[in-house]
Amino acid sequence: MGLALAATALPIAAAAENRIDRIRPDAPELATFGAYPIGVQTLQFTNPGQNDILNTTDDAQPLYDRDLTVEVWYPAAAGTEAGGSYRAFLRDGQTEVTLHGRAARDATPASGETYPLVVISHGYPGNRYLLSHLGENLATKGYVTVSIDHRDSTYSDKAAFGSTLLNRPIDQRFVIDQMEALEGPLGDIINTDQTGVIGYSMGGYGALIFAGAGVTEASTQYSWGTPAGLxxxxQAGSESHAALNDERVKAVIAIGPWGMNTGFWGATGLAGINKPLMMMAGSVDDVSVYPAMRKIFEGAINTNRHLLTFEGANHNAAAPMPAPIESWEPVDNLDFIPFEHYADAVWDTNRMNNITQHFATAFMGLHLKAEADKTSYLELVPNAADGVISRDDAGKELPDHSYWKGFAPRTAVGLMFESLETGQ
Structure with missing residues (x-):
């Protein structure tokens, strides 16, 4: 009885700690942490002279200085002790909780080499910690990751949706510029010429625009959208959208990207995507709408792209961190329990996080680090259920072995991975 109680207490204790860094025993191979100890810093950036959407009318288009807070994870100096915490607001924008992870606050950065940059962009609403599991995980593998608090779009300052529609790709581009301009030990290790962007939901919307998907003219006039036609x-074909293109960006991951479901892109816009693209989505997503996201995948004909599908998952597939234990309780200012913002009804969040970490490691490794060995992790039979396990007595794979690389037998169940090349 004592042993049974102790075993049961382990996952309960982990949940109570609100850990963002758990790797399940059945996690795919590349989800495992890398060799680097990691640090974390919180930085403040200000983008001057931006459109003040909250105060824009047809007659007045004031400007303001747009303040952004970012969380930066990075390889730390050898000997840095793992472990740290974060204070973050829940979905209600009022309840502050403590998250625990691997990064050491303000640790001395590693030195002697540079690392690719990965920008992380949350949903609406969200915050810079929503995908913190991924920020930490990639940093241990030799990346600098920067996660943005998008103003007017966080849990505690959620405001007009039109601000999010306009500012997502602008924020993403601006943060890359700011990271490139950083000086000192942290700035010295950042290689912005090899940058990736990961966006979830509205972050995915912004990442697609940033990757070349200009929006439709009709979407610029929506009464509920960005005011004054801003x-x-x-817009696809405009000089201003063309100027957003950034040669530093070499790869984009869009998770549950919103927008195609409400007509923000047409064939011309999707054909403008010119960065290698990976999409992740739940097959029953009723927010960004799965069939609409498939149209993005199919319409991005001028780039190589992949679509990872979690069968039976809704909009919370892949991206959100595990629901903090405090989110399990009702709150006064929401008509749903905050838990629903993080969790899926079918899939375990920690499991999805690990799968996301695996594929992000393969995709970013291939495109930002030229790690050719990562290609085989992306050359898969589309339906994991069709994968064949075939090995000899010594465990060596036989020619007809087709089970997904990096996944132990029986652990790729419920997943689809489709790929299309440029021109298809």
Whole structure:
């Protein structure tokens, strides 16, 4: 009885700690942490002279200085002790909780080499910690990751949706510029010429625009969208959208990207995507709408792209961190329990996080680090259920072995991975 109680207490204790860094025993191979100890810093950036959407009317288009807070994870100096915590707001924007992870606050950065940059962009609403599991995980593998608190779009300052529609790709581009301009030990290790962007939901919307998907003219006039036609800055074919293109960005991951479901892109816009693209989505997503996301995958004909599907998952597939234990309780200012913002009804969040970490490691490794060995992790039979396990007595794979690389037998169940090349 004592042993049974102790075993049961382990996962309960881990949940109570709100850990963002758990790797399940059945996690795919590349989800495992890398060799680097990691540090974390919180930085403040200000983008001057931006459109003040909250105070924009047809007659007045004031400007303001747009403040952004970011969380930066990075390889730390040898000997840095693992472990640290974060204070973060829940979905209600009022309850503050403590998250625990591997990064050491303000640790001395590693030195002697540079690392690719990965920008992480949350949903609406969200915050810079929503995908913190991924920020930490990639940093242990030799990346500098920067996660943005998008103003007017966080849990505690959620405001007009039109601000999010306009500012997502602008924020993403601006943060890359700021990271490139950093000086000192942290700035010295960042290689912005090899940058990736990961966006979830509205972050995915912004990442697609940033990757070349200009929006439709109709979407710039939506009454509920960005006022005064200012979204035309991102319209397909416009000079302003063309100017957003950034040669430093070499790869984009869009998780549950919102927008195709409400007509933000047409064939011309999707054909403008010119960065290698990986999409992740739940097959029953009713927010960004799975069939609409498939149209993005199919319409991005001018780049190589992949689509990872979690069968039976809804909009919370892949990206959100595990629901903090405090989110399990009702709150006064929401008509749903905050838990629902993080969790899926079918899939375990920790499991999805580990799968996301695996594929992000393969994709970013291939495109940002030229790690050719990562290609085989992306050359898969589309339906994991069709994968064949075939090995000899010594465990060596036989020619007809086709089970997904990096996944132990029986652990790729419920997943689809489709790929299309440029021109298809």
């Amino acid at each position: 979204l035309a800055r991102h």
